[in-house]
Amino acid sequence: MCSVIHPETASCAGYSARCFGHAFRRSARLYLPLNVLMTIILGSKRLRSAPLNSIARLLFNTARSSVFLAGYVTTAWTMTCILRGALGRDAVPIYVINGIASGAWSLLEPSGRRLELALYCLPRALESFWRCLLDVGVIPQLPTDPVARAKVGFVQRVLVRVLSEKKVGEPLYFAAAMGALMMLYETEQHIISPGYKKVMRRFFGVN
Secondary structure, X not given: OHHHHOOOOOOHXXXXXXXXXXXXXXXXXXXXXXXXXXXXXXXXXXXXXXXXXXXXXXXXXXXXXXXXHHHHHHHXXXXXXXXXXXXXXXXXXXXXXXXXXXXXXXXXXXXXXXXXXXXXXXXXXXXXXXXXXXXXXXXXXXXXXXXXXXXXOHHHHHHHHHHHOHHHHHHXXXXXXXXXXXXXXXXXXXXXXXXXXHHHHHHHOOO
């Protein structure tokens, strides 16, 4: 089982250490510029009044988020390796336990950040659920045969494409989500979190 996940080495511990180090470096390259940008945009006053504290906070947040993401990735791979080796086969509970163990790393992040991570993961979870519905045939798909496809009505064809084709449906869902967000920004700003509201005001101005 291990040879499937890390064929280059027989040591699970060695693979885990290398995986964590590699994931940490990649995460730091992602989070450091992001935190620098957010510090400049949202914390410019604090940066001018207490530069050392701002820099220390920036580095701490970068390290914490990098440890979280590296631990998440490493656990996701390593837990699969360990459980497959223990059971001697593949099974659905492996991935349930794996998801719980990997997701536990999010406890390193502040509660507000955990909500953002959940909202980031939600579209991926919905997409996975959508693909499962496609696989079992709950969501209809257009026939592959040209003759049968030509018999499908225009409205039905559009609806099926919106539901079954990501490149067609995703822009529409994104437009609807942005429309809802802008409606809230125009009419009910108190619902939007202060951090997002501050960013939106910089791009769209004060309503």
